[in-house]
Amino acid sequence: MAERPQPLDQMKEQREHYLQLDPLGVAEELARLEAADRAKAFRLLKKQKAMAVFQLLDTAHQEELVSSLRDEQVLRLVQELDPDDRARLFDEMPAAVVRRLLAGLSPRERRLTAMLLGFPEESAGRIMSPKFIRLVPEMTVADALERVRRRGKDAETIYALPVTDEELRLVGAVELRDLLLAEPETRVGEIMNPEVRAVRVDEDQEKVARLIQAADLLALPVVDTENRLVGVVTVDDAMDVLGAEEEEDLARTGAAEPLGRPYFSASIFRLARSRATWLLLLAIAAILTVKVLSAFENTLESVVTLTLFIPLLIGTGGNAGAQSATTIVRSMALDDIRPGDLVRVILREGRVGLLLGTMLGGLSFVPVWIFTDRALALVISLTLVTVCTLASLVGSLMPLLARRVGVDPAVVSAPFVSTIVDATGLLVYFLIARAVLGL
């Protein structure tokens, strides 16, 4: 959209409007504007509010604003971010800009940010906060509370507190609630939970987030290879990770890449780009179906009626395959299905597919007989049984095999499975038709 001239009184009105909203309200409104209007609107905010709003924006919008505001203002905004949010933003920006911004930070913030950027993308190290409050078991509860009061302003969370020995090795954790309810002279070692879970700094971010979700944690300690505490991942970051992973899985089940930003803030071109590769690759894979049909052109010429059921049969097979693939991919993400479960899964999915195919094959026999003839009804029913079973097997096998060869199972998702099942389904259909109809 072109830049629109904005009269002064309209700007004043908008400024008044933003004064009435809380920072989240402003952030929500900004997310719905077109890119050109967003920076203009952001400039209307007062300093304090601008900071609060900036922290609540998506990384994509933060990055967009950074490239359209003055350097001095950008530096102020970036200095105020938590190191993990800052690292996420820097990831999206050109290296030259990152270097300039890093140079403008205070030495401590620069050191912390550089440390996080040193960990692999999508690892625990990238989403953790290095600003934590550490307790030791020998401390009294009164000392611990005093430490929380003294350092609480700077720490990302004070509600879940890791406990370490002198060498920074994690030995337990204590919730602020337990400190507050305990007698002041009790030792931290007596009330801490020594069975605390922790993750390694190179652990996958989705695993970290799922653990926080499953165990109802407010924060999870992150340790290095020698079990030394290096940071904590907080629940709000875990929610953001799960939101992003959810968007990715859902997008791929719908044959697209995730947008990574709100719908209206993505341009038409960006929307098309997120879909083009998938659409093209799936169309190329679908050339298989043209090949199969060419091979059976003679059969089709002699019994044109066979054509009528092609979309229904491959559609049903595609759906059965999609059902299976979606269930398996999701269960693998949740760790409900593990790599060693391959045979157990295949056996289950094969039976489910057979059950569903038998149901559909049984239900379709009489109607098809009535509208065409008995031989064709038999062909359709047998094809439905076979295709549904096959589709469930392919739909479960492909994501499992993908992981074995090191590919993200979510890539081998519903639309991909459907396309493969289309071609094999056609093959099955014509082989059964030839056998039953004696062609």
Place this chain on the structure above:
Amino acid sequence: MAERPQPLDQMKEQREHYLQLDPLGVAEELARLEAADRAKAFRLLKKQKAMAVFQLLDTAHQEELVSSLRDEQVLRLVQELDPDDRARLFDEMPAAVVRRLLAGLSPRERRLTAMLLGFPEESAGRIMSPKFIRLVPEMTVADALERVRRRGKDAETIYALPVTDEELRLVGAVELRDLLLAEPETRVGEIMNPEVRAVRVDEDQEKVARLIQAADLLALPVVDTENRLVGVVTVDDAMDVLGAEEEEDLARTGAAEPLGRPYFSASIFRLARSRATWLLLLAIAAILTVKVLSAFENTLESVVTLTLFIPLLIGTGGNAGAQSATTIVRSMALDDIRPGDLVRVILREGRVGLLLGTMLGGLSFVPVWIFTDRALALVISLTLVTVCTLASLVGSLMPLLARRVGVDPAVVSAPFVSTIVDATGLLVYFLIARAVLGL
């Protein structure tokens, strides 16, 4: 799976094994057992551990255990649950059992649980905790901390504290962190955030959870129609809601209903049931494609080659429709797209579809020309352009219209759109073929 006799030493070994695991570890192992083995394994746990494990299990597994343990043990487990978790469990159980269990609770727990069960399903009232600590603005920070210490044991959270007036009307909120860092004689009214967000007790649970996620909250106050505080929703419950909603959306995009339990804890029959209705309904909808093809049987007989491209064309149309539907449904769930945005969305999606169709149509022209002839190449290209545009329009329009008539947009998801697009795509294909080939 049939009950297997379990030798004593094997049981002893399993008990030892569970002693080594933390409650979450035991809960994870239990979730992977077949139903019959789960209750047996659970009985091996010591009392304290059993409670902790029970609280971490899925509602589906809790319900399963409740029906296979002794009443006395069940009552102890249920009494220890938070009222919101208890309400969720009771929802899944037969009314007679619920009455018996309610009668066994302490009067206070019974009253709180009954209150939650009185709110509509999937509302804020169902997932909130009625056990909160309330502050008033006139209190000093020292008094507030004293109240937190005194009542902290029983409250679901002490980290985010709502502030109300004498009539229980919400006037603000304060984080425990701010209390702890403030001077003891400061008034709560001076440090509280008066712009606190709250939700009505009948608000949809997904909206509540998304708000907690967007604003990085630890807890969100819930109020009645007169703005009086009745509970708080905590971040761990928000994560569970988002997990469940995610499972639902993803399952439907893959043409199935959510399982609501881990993969291996669902029987073959339950797996098949979660898919059967969708598969059957979509097959019935696909009869439309048979109808369209029957209408063009003469065309097919005269140019059999047209058949070869049917799966590729409708597959591509289906994918384009799925892409659009998945994006729109997700954006509606996130409130990025609102009901009033219908025209704006249609215009965007139409252009995206046209862009994608033009790309595919352009790329396919020369290859199809080489392998068949120029007229057919023209038919295929024109069909791709039209079908992709149409599919994007249908894919975006259907979820938007669904919400207008009060249907959950997620029901009108990718597979449903694909099936509709299949039939219209065939119609377009044959009309273009007839026109171009002069049939």
